[in-house]
Amino acid sequence: xxxxxxxxxxxxxxxxxxxxxxxxxxxxxxxxxxxxxxxxxxxxxxxxxxxxxxxxxxxxxxxxxxxxxxxxxxxxxxxxxxxxxxxxxxxxxxxxxxxxxxxxxxxxxx
Amino acid sequence: xxxxxxxxxxxxxxxxxxxxxxxxxxxxxxxxxxxxxxxxxxxxxxxxxxxxxxxxxxxxxxxxxxxxxxxxxxxxxxxxxxxxxxxxxxxxxxxxxxxxxxxxxxxxxxxxxxx
Numbered sequence: 605x606x607x608x609x610x611x612x613x614x615x616x617x618x619x620x621x622x623x624x625x626x627x628x629x630x631x632x633x634x635x636x637x638x639x640x641x642x643x644x645x646x647x648x649x650x651x652x653x654x655x656x657x658x659x660x661x662x663x664x665x666x667x668x669x670x671x672x673x674x675x676x677x678x679x680x681x682x683x684x685x686x687x688x689x690x691x692x693x694x695x696x697x698x699x700x701x702x703x704x705x706x707x708x709x710x711x712x713x714x
Numbered sequence: 715x716x717x718x719x720x721x722x723x724x725x726x727x728x729x730x731x732x733x734x735x736x737x738x739x740x741x742x743x744x745x746x747x748x749x750x751x752x753x754x755x756x757x758x759x760x761x762x763x764x765x766x767x768x769x770x771x772x773x774x775x776x777x778x779x780x781x782x783x784x785x786x787x788x789x790x791x792x793x794x795x796x797x798x799x800x801x802x803x804x805x806x807x808x809x810x811x812x813x814x815x816x817x818x819x820x821x822x823x824x825x826x827x828x829x
């Protein structure tokens with residue numbers, strides 16, 4: 605079975621630009637969560653979606669938004685990029701307690 | 715504030731030795747405690763997890779010990795191997811309200827196993 609997939613793998617953007625990251629969950633999983641992992645730290649929760657509805661939001665500015673589609677895939681959007689947004693963005697899918705992470709998208713903002 | 719505190723930050727162990735990583739939490743509403751293993755450039759991989767109704771869970775060389783009264787849990791890696799060299803994260807979550815399944819991570823422990 606395919607695990608969680610994310611695209612793109614790497615991305616380089618300039619300050620002020622917008623970025624869209626994509627995630628496909630494990631088949632049968634209806635919940636998708638997004639996390640930001642800055643180098644040397646643990647992942648920080650950004651959003652959780654279940655059945656296309658937002659179920660939770662972490663302490664991130666409104667520049668961050670997300671949505672979940674009918675096939676349970678998800679997009680994370682970040683507007684007006686800042687240098688501090690440079691990080692590994694992780695998507696996790698779950699159907700119960702266990703959350704399974706994808707390989708992440710490495711975003712570099714210059 | 716950091717909801718889950720993890721120590722040590724780094725750990726060096728000889729091949730065949732026991733690696734021990736500790737975590738502590740404050741929020742008694744947490745009811746699920748997973749450990750993740752992360753290799754450079756990869757996403758975290760779920761290693762083993764425990765619920766607070768048991769004090770220990772073992773899967774192969776990996777054991778979680780859980781002390782509910784002390785609000786602490788630890789990961790023991792028996793017979794540590796060079797291939798275990800990675801960053802390990804403890805985490806906690808609570809399944810209630812709007813924060814269903816949100817994981818709170820520790821800062822991570824970088825484990826190096828010398829051959």
